[in-house]
Amino acid sequence: MSDMAETAAELGQLDRGYEPARPRSRWLWVRAFWQRKPAVLATIVLLVILIAAIFAPQIAPYDPNAQDYEFLEAPSLRHPLGTDDLGRDLFSRIVYGARISLFVGVSTVVLAMIIGVVLGLLAGYYGGWIDTIITAYVDLQWAFPNFIIAVYLVAVFGTGLTNVIIAVMLAYIDDFSRVVRGMVFSIREQQFVLASRAAGAGDARIILRHILPNSLAPIIVQATVGVSSAILAEATLSFLGLGVKPTTPTWGLILSDARTFFSRGWWLALFPGMAITVTVLSINFLGDALRDIFDVREYD
């Protein structure tokens, strides 16, 4: 936490209320980020994973579902991470798995962010009965961990990729609307917003020009943390059999498929789990750095 104070002082933000964000500090942000080597390294790792996901057909040496007679082979030159019980190439399956993991992680959080931000803005800005209803719903979700909400929703909707995306997306809405609602309350009565209103600005202008830009930092931090936990949620759901349909190569499902063969093939347990851990770890490092740089307090 101590280097956080240094960065904040450097950005001249130590005694801030919420001042409007100005480009003057943009390069300082880049510099502050560059000074955090773990975060820089994490970003590079994430870019590599992203490239692997996008160019999976070019990178993977085999079709992820192609079966071969080389069952349960240890890592070798032909199969860099070995093969599974059906003779499928583990490396190819993990590379393709990156597609689903990243897609689910990012798409669910982006959707949850859009819905959550709109709900938070409505609740915080208009108050009254709108706030009461939205807050009641958000508090209901808040009483349970996101993953448990996702399990409940899968119980209701059933399994499969689309249902998992809907379930995880809905489970993460409350995080965003809580953050945004709180931000709106703290910004709404600030001098510059009142000045803007006095100058005749309407609701839409105040929300879009003042409140949203100034809530951006906590939203970005929340989204980053959200992606890592959504990736974990998808992997866990798939592992439990509540996720994507069998044969789809995803990291959680590869681990689940291989369950009975772990004693004969340690690579089947090690590599898919490492793929999940490295991805989530990198995003968490990134999130920590962003939290420090934007000086967002961890809320309770």
Added chain:
Amino acid sequence: MTQFLIRRILVSIVVIWAVATLVFFMLRIVPGDPIGAMLSDVDPAAAEALRAKLGLDQPAYVQYFRWMLNTLRGDLGNSIYGNNQPVNQIIAEALPRTLSLSFLAMIIALVISFTAGIVSAMKKGTWLDHIVTFIAILGLSMPNFWLGIMLIIIFAVNLHWLPAIGYSPLSDGFWPWFSHLILPAIAVGAPFAAIIARMIRSAMLEVSREDYIRTARSKGLSARSVIFTHTLRNALIPVITVMGIAFALLMTGAVVVENVFAIKGLGRVMIQSILNRDYPVVQGAILIVSLVFVATNLLVDILYTVVDPRIRY
């Protein structure tokens, strides 16, 4: 305080009722029912008879009120599979396993996190501190089910030190109970330990800059006394604020990790019943799991006031 407590308990009851009701109706709105999956293609008449027997032919609201009344009387219905085991009995068998697992996980996690957190705060900026910080972030990033699998491979499959799966009740002796639970407990406790360790570290560093710590040190108290009675005690307050989140992680972990270690606890019962679309069990499991979460939240709120007398509701 009493007023706060009453309001808080009422809200908790409403939350549980809302979850149970939402789940009940959503299960019925979504197409596809278990009887259909079991019998319709084979024997439509038998399917109808079974539906009538289970009351599934009634309108949803009738089923709902019947279920609600029975639930309030403490009867959660019967499983629709096998020998129609009562849901009460299934849960009564499962709950002690989940609680055992969570309890042991918490003890292990607290011991590890306090040691790690205090050491890394005292050695701030050294390589030891960096390693602890890194392991803590790693603990939060590793999927708990994967950690469980790796522990099985290392300690059960290769070293043969501990049993790989299963559960043995405490009444059959401490060691069988402990040896079955230690690996899953570590898998469940890891993220909990990570959160608490990070929190203790930053809270201790924050408190150590306070005036009263300087006073304590300048009046000649030993380093040990300053750290344990002055710094640590005050550092506990912010730590307890994350206890709610940490407990939630613990319970969620238990729900998942039980499935790796084939422990028939609440989590395994819930996941299996979802996979089988065994509605009465799904509803019962969700109700009890929700109850555990809401009760823990309530407990943590009360704990705040005990630890920090400045907080009064």
